[in-house]
Amino acid sequence: MSEGKKQAESGSVATNGERLVELYRKMVEIRTFEEATQKGFRQGKVGGYLHVYIGQEAVATGFIDHKQDGDKVITAYRDHAHALLLGADPKEVMAELYGKGTGMVKGKGGSMHLFDVERGLMGGYGIVAGHIPLGVGMAYAMRYHEGSEESDEDSMVQLYLGDGSMHNAAFHEAANLSGLWGKEGWNPCLFILENNQYGMGTSVERSTAMTDLAAKFDAYGIENEKVDGMDLEAVLECAERVTQKVRETGQPHAVDVITYRTAPHGAGDFFEKYRTKEEVEQWRERDPIGLLEKKLLDREAVTEGDLEEYQNEARETVNEAVKFADESEEPDISELYTDVYAGADEYMGEE
Amino acid sequence: MAESSETRTYREALRAGMSEEMERDEDVLLMGEDIGVYGGTHLITDGLIDTFGPKRVMDTPISEGGFTGAAIGMAMMGLKPVVEMMTWNFSFLAADQIIQNAAKLRYFSGGQVQVPMVIRGPNGGGVQLSAQHTHSLESFYGHFPGLKVVAPVTPNDAKGMMLTAIRDPNPIIFLEAGALYGTKGEVEDGDNAVPFGQARIAREGSDVTLISYGRQVNLLLRVADTLADEGIQAEVIDLRSLRPFDEKTIVESVQKTHRAVVVQEQWKWFGVASEVAAIIQEQAFDHLDAPVERVSGAEVPAPYARNLEIEAFPGEEQVASAAKRVLYQEVV
Numbered sequence A: 001m002s003e004g005k006k007q008a009e010s011g012s013v014a015t016n017g018e019r020l021v022e023l024y025r026k027m028v029e030i031r032t033f034e035e036a037t038q039k040g041f042r043q044g045k046v047g048g049y050l051h052v053y054i055g056q057e058a059v060a061t062g063f064i065d066h067k068q069d070g071d072k073v074i075t076a077y078r079d080h081a082h083a084l085l086l087g088a089d090p091k092e093v094m095a096e097l098y099g100k101g102t103g104m105v106k107g108k109g110g111s112m113h114l115f116d117v118e119r120g121l122m123g124g125y126g127i128v129a130g131h132i133p134l135g136v137g138m139a140y141a142m143r144y145h146e147g148s149e150e151s152d153e154d155s156m157v158q159l160y161l162g163d164g165s166m167h168n169a170a171f172h173e174a175a176n177l178s179g180l181w182g183k184e185g186w187n188p189c190l191f192i193l194e195n196n197q198y199g200m201g202t203s204v205e206r207s208t209a210m211t212d213l214a215a216k217f218d219a220y221g222i223e224n225e226k227v228d229g230m231d232l233e234a235v236l237e238c239a240e241r242v243t244q245k246v247r248e249t250g251q252p253h254a255v256d257v258i259t260y261r262t263a264p265h266g267a268g269d270f271f272e273k274y275r276t277k278e279e280v281e282q283w284r285e286r287d288p289i290g291l292l293e294k295k296l297l298d299r300e301a302v303t304e305g306d307l308e309e310y311q312n313e314a315r316e317t318v319n320e321a322v323k324f325a326d327e328s329e330e331p332d333i334s335e336l337y338t339d340v341y342a343g344a345d346e347y348m349g350e351e
Numbered sequence B: 001m002a003e004s005s006e007t008r009t010y011r012e013a014l015r016a017g018m019s020e021e022m023e024r025d026e027d028v029l030l031m032g033e034d035i036g037v038y039g040g041t042h043l044i045t046d047g048l049i050d051t052f053g054p055k056r057v058m059d060t061p062i063s064e065g066g067f068t069g070a071a072i073g074m075a076m077m078g079l080k081p082v083v084e085m086m087t088w089n090f091s092f093l094a095a096d097q098i099i100q101n102a103a104k105l106r107y108f109s110g111g112q113v114q115v116p117m118v119i120r121g122p123n124g125g126g127v128q129l130s131a132q133h134t135h136s137l138e139s140f141y142g143h144f145p146g147l148k149v150v151a152p153v154t155p156n157d158a159k160g161m162m163l164t165a166i167r168d169p170n171p172i173i174f175l176e177a178g179a180l181y182g183t184k185g186e187v188e189d190g191d192n193a194v195p196f197g198q199a200r201i202a203r204e205g206s207d208v209t210l211i212s213y214g215r216q217v218n219l220l221l222r223v224a225d226t227l228a229d230e231g232i233q234a235e236v237i238d239l240r241s242l243r244p245f246d247e248k249t250i251v252e253s254v255q256k257t258h259r260a261v262v263v264q265e266q267w268k269w270f271g272v273a274s275e276v277a278a279i280i281q282e283q284a285f286d287h288l289d290a291p292v293e294r295v296s297g298a299e300v301p302a303p304y305a306r307n308l309e310i311e312a313f314p315g316e317e318q319v320a321s322a323a324k325r326v327l328y329q330e331v332v
């Protein structure tokens, strides 16, 4: 870190200047990483589907900052940021996207299925809403041994879901279970609704009659609130408060995080008939990285020079990741038959 | 082999398997609709809530996708949930969870995750429940690598395979012979775990091999009795486990008898019998003295009327005729 940077008011994590700068750097790294993945996609090096997190960075950054050791994170296919924030090596993430054997799941999952169980990432999933019940089940498991020595009473699940997933049965069934089990203190699950206002090209207004998504959790006895997902400080304040509540009570909680994906839904989507350029432009003005930069500069927590340095650092990290991914070997063909079954018969179908 | 045994119903054997494993392993828990206070629609879990409490014998709402998915999450965290499908028919509501998550998670996580769970419940028909409540799901689930599919028919296997299923680190599709819950048999006391992937020779014979699984095995045994009266010695094989699959026992039997009939309650098209017939053809072609016959359910949704239902499933006469055809004793 450079000289000349003054510490903003310390105290709450949300307003601790040094912490904010650190998180700013993470957000820049995620943004740079995502831009590189888009480039890789256009070059044909990243295959399949690619969903980037551009515009939504403050959401996962704010919440994962409050993740403790035993906590778990589960999310859908827009999962690169979550992996990076949990400490995954950008090289391994990029290599996974490039379909290489050095990827974080050995090239078997790709962009939509990043896992880093050791660091608490229980996966990215490709079926909209299909992962929601899993997260609720994980939370149940965390309070299962309550009172015994094995007990894990401090842990919780961060369950990320999209606004589009809330109209699927799996969401409603899982939310009901979570609320029900939560009454006993058996479901420390934080529903983090990444409300980017669109499921592909269908806006919230066009997917539900009742557009107050937070309020839908009322139906299942789950306390809920909304937060401005473009303002990292607001997210941090919320995350600190609600994670503590969920941990202590074993009850679920939902946060409707209002955010916006400025990138297209998928990297292959060139035409965006469902929204106007003006709308996207308006949201860009509230870009979470831009907002934070402005705050940090206003508070003299950083200089323009610092910002440039951070951006260069991120570029270096990401370039290295791309180089690593590019130069890595494809998975060995023998990997085709591994990891099908656990235990002695790793694969049963082969001679 | 255990020292002692006692006569138990298939239902009691399943319950014993679950409760003995719950005693041994605190991570095992049961989930399902009405399995607790009510005692289970089929009374499989009757009384277990009194022993283990509502946290380990959990009554769930009617939301198959939700609770099966939640169980997968629990399993990913190291618990060993045993989920009851009130009948396997309802598993279609949970099929997304079972196939897209449970079966594939280990693979698409590059081996980082495992899903040690059992999904169990009555499979097949025979009790006049008609189209939406009569379904044999063995080839549906047997199609997916990542799942194991087993179908015990004797009470001893019901308990022994339940122990194995719960201890297995993979998602297990445990297809119970629903129509046989009340049937009795000797069940070995204590840990009688039955390994998967080993077929059982239910009756030895030298003239023709009759192959099936689930409740049809009892049908085959009855047919074998009748055939014996006519001087035909049929060997009856109970597959027990469809994935993993015991090719060896089948091939050896066909090498001995040179003739095979494969019987299934489910539809013929894309069924288990096709797979078994293909394996015999691939591995024992030179030993065959006749084409392998398949006897299957009628290609219709299951009817309600008793007579129609009987007609829809393989019967003794159909199987006996098929056996005689492969022995060239009966002309088509």
Ligand SMILES: Cc1ncc(C[n+]2csc(CCOP(=O)(O)OP(=O)(O)O)c2C)c(N)n1
Pocket: A078, A126, A127, A128, A129, A161, A162, A163, A164, A165, A166, A194, A196, A198, A199, A200, A265
């Ligand atoms: C069950 C299912 N139906 C449809 C799709 C295709 N699909 C992929 S992403 C998506 C939109 C989901 O939107 P949302 O949950 O809001 O997440 P976001 O992409 O905005 O992050 C759809 C319809 C799918 N993957 N799964």
